[in-house]
Structures are given as C-alpha cells and as structure tokens.
Amino acid sequence: MGIKERQERDREAVRRAILDAARDLFTTEGYRNVSIRKIAERIEYSPAAIYSYFPSKDDIFFALAEEGFRLLGDPATCTQTAGPLERIRAIFWRLYRFSREHPQYFALMFVDRSVPRIGREYERFAFVLETKRHLVAEIERGIEAGVFPATLNPAVAVRLLTVGLLGVAVLSLSERLAPGEDPECLASDVIATTLAGLQTGVALKSTGVAVDCGAKEPIAGERAS
Amino acid sequence: MGIKERQERDREAVRRAILDAARDLFTTEGYRNVSIRKIAERIEYSPAAIYSYFPSKDDIFFALAEEGFRLLGDPATCTQTAGPLERIRAIFWRLYRFSREHPQYFALMFVDRSVPRIGREYERFAFVLETKRHLVAEIERGIEAGVFPATLNPAVAVRLLTVGLLGVAVLSLSERLAPGEDPECLASDVIATTLAGLQTGVALKSTGVAVDCGAKEPIAGERAS
DNA sequence: ACGGCTAGTGAACAGTGTTCACCAGCTTAA
DNA sequence: TTAAGCTGGTGAACACTGTTCACTAGCCGT
Numbered sequence: 285m286g287i288k289e290r291q292e293r294d295r296e297a298v299r300r301a302i303l304d305a306a307r308d309l310f311t312t313e314g315y316r317n318v319s320i321r322k323i324a325e326r327i328e329y330s331p332a333a334i335y336s337y338f339p340s341k342d343d344i345f346f347a348l349a350e351e352g353f354r355l356l357g358d359p360a361t362c363t364q365t366a367g368p369l370e371r372i373r374a375i376f377w378r379l380y381r382f383s384r385e386h387p388q389y390f391a392l393m394f395v396d397r398s399v400p401r402i403g404r405e406y407e408r409f410a411f412v413l414e415t416k417r418h419l420v421a422e423i424e425r426g427i428e429a430g431v432f433p434a435t436l437n438p439a440v441a442v443r444l445l446t447v448g449l450l451g452v453a454v455l456s457l458s459e460r461l462a463p464g465e466d467p468e469c470l471a472s473d474v475i476a477t478t479l480a481g482l483q484t485g486v487a488l489k490s491t492g493v494a495v496d497c498g499a500k501e502p503i504a505g506e507r508a509s
Numbered sequence: 510m511g512i513k514e515r516q517e518r519d520r521e522a523v524r525r526a527i528l529d530a531a532r533d534l535f536t537t538e539g540y541r542n543v544s545i546r547k548i549a550e551r552i553e554y555s556p557a558a559i560y561s562y563f564p565s566k567d568d569i570f571f572a573l574a575e576e577g578f579r580l581l582g583d584p585a586t587c588t589q590t591a592g593p594l595e596r597i598r599a600i601f602w603r604l605y606r607f608s609r610e611h612p613q614y615f616a617l618m619f620v621d622r623s624v625p626r627i628g629r630e631y632e633r634f635a636f637v638l639e640t641k642r643h644l645v646a647e648i649e650r651g652i653e654a655g656v657f658p659a660t661l662n663p664a665v666a667v668r669l670l671t672v673g674l675l676g677v678a679v680l681s682l683s684e685r686l687a688p689g690e691d692p693e694c695l696a697s698d699v700i701a702t703t704l705a706g707l708q709t710g711v712a713l714k715s716t717g718v719a720v721d722c723g724a725k726e727p728i729a730g731e732r733a734s
Numbered sequence: 735a736c737g738g739c740t741a742g743t744g745a746a747c748a749g750t751g752t753t754c755a756c757c758a759g760c761t762t763a764a
Numbered sequence: 765t766t767a768a769g770c771t772g773g774t775g776a777a778c779a780c781t782g783t784t785c786a787c788t789a790g791c792c793g794t
Contacts, residue, residue: 481706
C-alpha cells in the first residue's frame with residue numbers, strides 16, 4: 285500500500301513549494317515585506333493552509349536557515365589536504381564560496397536585517413556549534429604543528445577569521461564594494477592578514493575562552509511575540 | 510516677542526520626547542515590535558500627532574541613527590596624541606567605548622536586525638563617509654611614518670579594523686560572550702592582532718580601493734514601502 | 735455504502751502604519 | 765474687545781499584517 289507514502293510525498297512537495305516560494309520572496313522582497321498571503325498566493329493555496337505546515341512565519345525562516353547552515357557546514361569535515369595552515373585557509377575560504385554559490389541562503393542567514401533571531405531555537409541549531417568546535421580543533425592542530433604560537437587562544441582566532449570573512453561576504457553581497465574592487469581578492473586578503481597577525485604572536489589579553497556561544501536571551505531586536 | 514521662540518521650543522520638546530520614548534522602546538522591545546501607537550501612548554499623545562513631527566516610523570529611526578553617528582564620529586578628529594600607531598589604536602578603541610557608553614544608540618545602529626537600512630538616506634548620512642575618509646588618512650600617515658608597509662591598502666586596513674571591532678562590540682552587547690570572557694580584552698586583542706597582521710606586510714591582492722561605500726540599491730532586507 | 739479523518743477553506747480577530755476631515759485654542763489684526 | 769486665521773492635535777477610517785477557528789469537501793479503510 286503506497287498510499288501513505290504518496291500522501292507523505294505530496295505533503296513534502298507542498299512543504300518544499302512553500303520553502304522555495306518563501307526563499308525566493310524573502311530574498312527579493314526582504315523577509316519583513318513578505319506576508320503569508322503573498323507566499324500563499326505564489327503557491328496557489330489559502331493563507332491558512334500554510335499554518336498546517338509551519339506553526340508561524342518565523343518558523344518558515346528557521347527551516348530555511350537550518351537548510352542553509354547544514355549546506356554550509358556539512359562538507360567542512362572532509363577537507364583533508366596539505367598542512368594545517370592551508371586547511372584553515374581552505375575552511376574559511378568555504379565561507380566566502382558559500383556566499384557566492386548560495387547567495388539566497390547566505391542573504392537570509394547573514395544580511396537580511398529583518399529576519400528573526402535564531403538564538404531562540406537553541407537545540408535546533410546546536411549542530412552549528414559542532415562545526416565551530418571543529419574549527420577550533422583545527423587551529424589547535426596548527427598550534428601543535430608550530431604554525432601558531434602556543435599563547436594563541438584558538439577560539440579567539442576562529443572568531444577573528446569568521447568575523448572578517450563574514451564582513452567581506454556581506455559587503456560583497458550587498459553591493460557595497462567599489463566598482464573596481466574584487467571581492468575574492470578582499471576575502472583572500474582578510475584571511476592572509478588575519479592569519480599573519482595571529483602568527484606574529486602578538487600579546488593577547490583574552491583569558492576566558494568561549495567555544496560555545498549563542499544568546500539564550502534576546503536583546504534589542506526581534507522578540508518572540 | 511518670544512512667542513515664536515516658545516512655540517519652537519515646545520515643538521522641539523515634543524520632538525525630543527518622541528525620540529527619547531522611541532529610543533527607549535526600540536532598544537527594549539526591538540524596532541519591529543514597537544508601534545506608533547505605543548510611542549504615542551508613552552508620550553500621552555494621539556498616534557496621528559507623531560506624523561506632524563516625523564513623516565514615518567522609519568524616519569524616527571533615521572533621526573536616532575543620525576544622532577548616534579554624530580555622537581560616534583564627532584570627537585574622532587581631536588585625537589592628537591602620541592605616534593600614528595597609538596592614534597589608530599585610540600580611534601578604533603573609541604568604537605568599542607561608544608558601544609559601552611551609548612549602548613542604546615549602538616544597539617539601534619548595529620545590532621537590531623529589524624531596523625530599516627540607512628543606505629537609502631544617502632545625503633543625510635554623507636557625513637559618516639567624511640569620518641571614514643579621516644580614518645583612511647590616519648592609516649596613510651602611518652604608512653608615511655614607516656609603521657605600515659607602503660604596499661598596504663589604507664581602505665582595506667580601515668575595513669579590517671572596523672569589521673573586527675564591530676564584531677566584538679556586537680558580540681559583547683548581545684551577551685554572546687562566555688561568562689569569564691572580558692570584552693575589553695577581546696577588543697584590545699582584535700586591534701592588536703589586526704594591526705600586527707597589517708604590519709607584517711603580507712601580500713594583499715586588493716587593487717580597486719573603495720573609500721566611498723553605502724549601497725544605493727537595497728538588496729534582501731527592508732525596501733521602502 | 736458508510737463513518738472517520740484530514741487537508742484545505744473563508745471569515746474573523748487583534749494588531750499594524752498611515753491618512754484625512756475636522757476641531758479647539760491660541761495668535762494676530764481690526 | 766471682537767473676529768479671522770492659522771496650526772497642533774484628534775478620532776475615525778483604510779488597507780494591510782500574522783494568526784485562529786469552525787467548518788467542509790474528498791479521500792481512506794471498513
């Protein structure tokens with residue numbers, strides 16, 4: 285009896301249609317300006333129908349964000365080339381590549397300012413922390429290999445690299461670069477400069493390391509209504 | 510006849526009351542969750558009254574953002590101490606200090622994700638570019654003094670430092686740091702590491718320099734309705 | 735052929751930003 | 765002192781928003 289299966293497939297198809305429509309609309313109109321009614325109209329369903337697939341508009345975004353983070357994090361584990369420095373370079377280069385290959389997901393995850401905060405969905409996005417721990421371990425391997433000074437705080441290093449790359453990607457995607465400027469060069473420069481700075485062994489003051497992060501309490505910004 | 514003057518004062522007082530109420534509400538509830546009605550109720554006026562002071566809810570934010578940017582940028586010009594490296598350190602340290610001394614303005618300007626984009630109000634926020642040009646000039650002075658290699662792109666340097674500091678401030682203000690972690694140390698580390706990296710003269714690929722920035726066209730995110 | 739389940743609906747609720755005809759009260763001129 | 769005019773402020777409405785809920789049409793297993 286393939287009926288249950290077909291029903292599930294149908295349901296999954298509608299769910300996908302909602303997500304695809306939402307992704308397109310969110311990235312062209314901005315999350316804030318997209319209403320449930322617009323999504324419903326796009327997939328030719330009534331607005332209320334969507335609520336039998338997602339409990340809220342925010343949850344549609346969370347589903348898309350989860351897809352995005354899995355897309356970004358998954359293949360990061362299988363980068364097993366060359367020395368530690370090259371591997372680190374490659375890993376963070378991925379962050380930039382992702383912004384170019386999946387601009388819609390990236391825009392939703394990092395540049396749209398009208399989107400709800402994922403900090404609330406702690407369990408759901410716990411796997412992102414797993415990816416981060418992996419990056420920290422990579423830096424630690426670099427320290428053991430003598431590439432970085434032993435005094436270097438791996439978590440701080442990861443943060444520096446991440447924030448820099450994120451900045452370039454956002455700048456690039458939001459068309460804030462000058463006409464002649466090449467985002468690939470800028471991304472490469474950010475990695476190079478930051479890595480060079482980390483290698484100099486400049487005195488770092490930070491003591492308490494934060495591998496885990498993610499705000500449990502919301503601040504200025506969206507609050508669950 | 511001080512009547513006109515008193516009328517103007519009254520009007521200015523109401524305007525200030527609106528801005529103060531809005532600033533408080535925006536930073537505690539989040540821009541998105543604050544309605545004109547809530548602001549009106551706070552200042553004991555009708556919702557419609559507000560529209561004779563500001564053309565839209567977004568414009569209330571723009572007014573606050575402008576105040577914030579002026580607060581942040583103004584005293585940056587009178588930092589005339591010590592050598593170029595110390596001056597640069599001091600200038601960017603200001604960015605961090607600002608986030609602690611004016612957390613409400615900072616949250617509105619950089620961490621609240623539900624706020625409208627200022628890219629649209631190009632003329633109004635042109636003075637921010639002026640401040641940025643000042644930073645670039647400071648880096649150039651550092652190059653002339655031999656602190657940085659001649660190959661260094663000043664605009665890229667400014668961007669690296671800015672994005673790093675911004676990251677720390679946001680992290681700190683949104684309570685994303687681990688319990689033991691000191692934001693001041695982290696901020697200091699970011700400046701130190703980035704400056705060290707810039708001084709090494711690591712190869713930079715970027716060619717087209719962008720002193721001016723600010724998107725004229727909106728992307729994913731709020732669009733003028 | 736019939737009961738039950740369920741995906742989907744239309745209508746409504748409470749809230750949003752914004753507009754507009756209107757009015758009270760002060761200011762100014764006669 | 766009175767009349768006209770202006771202007772800051774109002775209440776009510778418009779066109780939206782996210783979300784809920786009683787209900788139904790149609791397919792399922794019996």
